[in-house]
Amino acid sequence: xxxxxxxxxxxxxxxxxxxxxxxxxxxxxxxxxxxxxxxxxxxxxxxxxxxxxxxxx
Amino acid sequence: xxxxxxxxxxxxxxxxxxxxxxxxxxxxxxxxxxxxxxxxxxxxxxxxxxxxxxxxxxxxxxxxxxxxxxxxxxxxxxxxxxxxxxxxxxxxxxxxxxxxxxxxxxxxxxxxxxxxxxxxxxxxxxxxxxxxxxxxxxxxxxxxxxxxxxxxxxxxxxxxxxxxxxxxxxxxxxxxxxxxxxxxxxxxxxxxxxxxxxxxxxxxxxxxxxxxxxxxxxxxxxxxxxxxxxxxxxxxxxxxxxxxxxxxxxxxxxxxxxxxxxxxxxxxxxxxxxxxxxxxx
Numbered sequence: 001x002x003x004x005x006x007x008x009x010x011x012x013x014x015x016x017x018x019x020x021x022x023x024x025x026x027x028x029x030x031x032x033x034x035x036x037x038x039x040x041x042x043x044x045x046x047x048x049x050x051x052x053x054x055x056x057x
Numbered sequence: 058x059x060x061x062x063x064x065x066x067x068x069x070x071x072x073x074x075x076x077x078x079x080x081x082x083x084x085x086x087x088x089x090x091x092x093x094x095x096x097x098x099x100x101x102x103x104x105x106x107x108x109x110x111x112x113x114x115x116x117x118x119x120x121x122x123x124x125x126x127x128x129x130x131x132x133x134x135x136x137x138x139x140x141x142x143x144x145x146x147x148x149x150x151x152x153x154x155x156x157x158x159x160x161x162x163x164x165x166x167x168x169x170x171x172x173x174x175x176x177x178x179x180x181x182x183x184x185x186x187x188x189x190x191x192x193x194x195x196x197x198x199x200x201x202x203x204x205x206x207x208x209x210x211x212x213x214x215x216x217x218x219x220x221x222x223x224x225x226x227x228x229x230x231x232x233x234x235x236x237x238x239x240x241x242x243x244x245x246x247x248x249x250x251x252x253x254x255x256x257x258x259x260x261x262x263x264x265x266x267x268x269x270x271x272x273x274x275x276x277x278x279x280x281x282x283x284x285x286x287x288x289x290x291x292x293x294x295x296x297x298x299x300x301x302x303x304x305x306x307x308x309x310x311x312x313x314x315x316x317x318x319x320x321x322x323x324x325x326x327x328x329x330x331x332x333x334x335x336x337x338x
Contacts, residue, residue, distance in 0.1 A: 003174070008160065011165060033244040035242045035243075035272060044167060
């Protein structure tokens with residue numbers, strides 16, 4: 001996947017309503033020994049929702 | 058873009074919560090790091106305090122929204138504002154993060170990781186050179202904490218940083234806490250990361266705290282520095298020699314005295330590490 005396509009998929013994940021990424025994007029990623037990809041992506045999603053919510057308030 | 062790297066000593070992040078105390082008490086802080094975006098304004102209280110503090114302390118500018126790896130064109134208005142602020146306060150250097158934070162149409166409010174591929178390398182290196190041309194100084198880039206990585210990676214993060222410094226002439230802000238956080242999350246050895254960076258490119262160190270959830274670690278910058286990061290910091294200074302060190306706090310701001318106490322700890326541990334380095338030389 002090209003860099004810009006990967007970034008677009010990441011952006012779509014952050015902007016989506018659910019912290020669970022689509023399986024196609026998640027399949028391009030690696031987690032760690034005790035951090036799975038879904039949890040890693042949820043950390044980014046929650047951070048985005050938290051800041052965007054604060055700014056909108 | 059070879060140049061000598063000054064050692065500023067031990068600094069703190071400048072936060073509006075502490076403006077009055079800094080001006081009234083002139084605390085024993087060697088320098089302050091300012092979040093550039095907080096001062097990209099015309100006049101007002103923030104600039105008043107910044108100018109007053111700049112008269113008394115060395116400053117460094119640290120940005121959070123350059124998005125050097127982003128898919129969008131670089132924001133030339135933003136860069137001009139950064140340059141104007143640099144002309145105003147004469148920072149020792151200007152830094153931001155090796156990441157992307159803006160997508161195709163949205164500010165994403167985070168320091169997002171890049172795939173460590175040749176495509177990313179040349180993309181970022183070209184943009185670093187563009188930034189350096191506008192700022193007329195080397196850009197200093199910080200390693201970020203991460204929670205996922207790309208399967209397409211062709212380099213380790215430290216290999217990527219080495220190659221980027223070589224290709225672009227940028228310098229590095231080594232965040233010791235971020236190395237620790239990513240090493241726990243991705244299962245690599247933090248010391249391998251640090252000892253494989255180009256020592257001549259490392260201009261500054263960051264120290265900060267995080268949240269440890271056991272199975273993973275989240276970089277929150279809202280806690281005191283933990284013991285494993287202090288250990289890694291000492292090992293880093295024994296390896297590198299003196300490097301300007303900044304104690305960072307981005308949230309849950311404690312009383313200023315608490316930060317000064319933690320900064321004293323950095324100073325003491327730093328002195329001990331440098332003494333050990335001298336003995337081994």
